Amino acid sequence: MTDISRVETARACWGDTMPDYVEVLAQECDRSTQSAVAKRLNRSATLVSNVLRNKYTGDMAAVEDVVRGVFMGRSVTCPALGSISTAACRDWRAKGKSFSNENSERVRMFKACRNCPLAKKEAA
The missing domain is CATH 1.10.260 (434 Repressor (Amino-terminal Domain))
Structure with missing residues (x-):
């Protein structure tokens, strides 16, 4: 078979x-x-x-x-990290929906994702 x-x-x-x-x-x-x-x-x-x-x-x-x-190598320009994959961007935006101070990068990305045009477009 x-x-x-x-x-x-x-x-x-x-x-x-x-x-x-x-x-x-x-x-x-x-x-x-x-x-x-x-x-x-x-x-x-x-x-x-x-x-x-x-x-x-x-x-x-x-x-x-x-x-x-x-x-497939698709990327976006992140205001905090530069060029990242769309998968990484989506993961950071998901994490950024709630604040966590577990490490400095998570705090930085929380702030960056809140002000990112992609996150604002997604929320609209």
């Missing part, structure tokens, strides 16, 4: 509407494992599976940002 690749699964589930970042996600899963890919994305293997099968009902824009940042 032959295993079906993640790319074939995604194509079967998405058809002609499959976004390029979903194909990249599937290719990465074929190169390693779904669990390893999920870990690199800082997301669950279930989320990855649901995205590949076109069954994810959550924030697909967030999935796109993370996949593009981790596997």
Whole structure:
């Protein structure tokens, strides 16, 4: 019995509407494992599976940002850190929703993210 690749699964589930970042996600899963890919994305293997099968009902824009940042090299200019991946930006914005003084970088990023145009756009 032959295993079906993640790319074939995604194509079967998405058809002609499959976004390029979903194909990249599937290719990465074929190169390693779904669990390893999920870990690199800082997301669950279930989320990855649901995205590949076109069954994810959550924030697909967030999935796109993370996949593009981790596997496709998309970056943004952060007012505090300079050029960072969209995945790192999204993670800092999530952390920045609540204040924590656990370390100086977290405090600095809390302040920076609150004033960042991307965070303001997201809040609108």
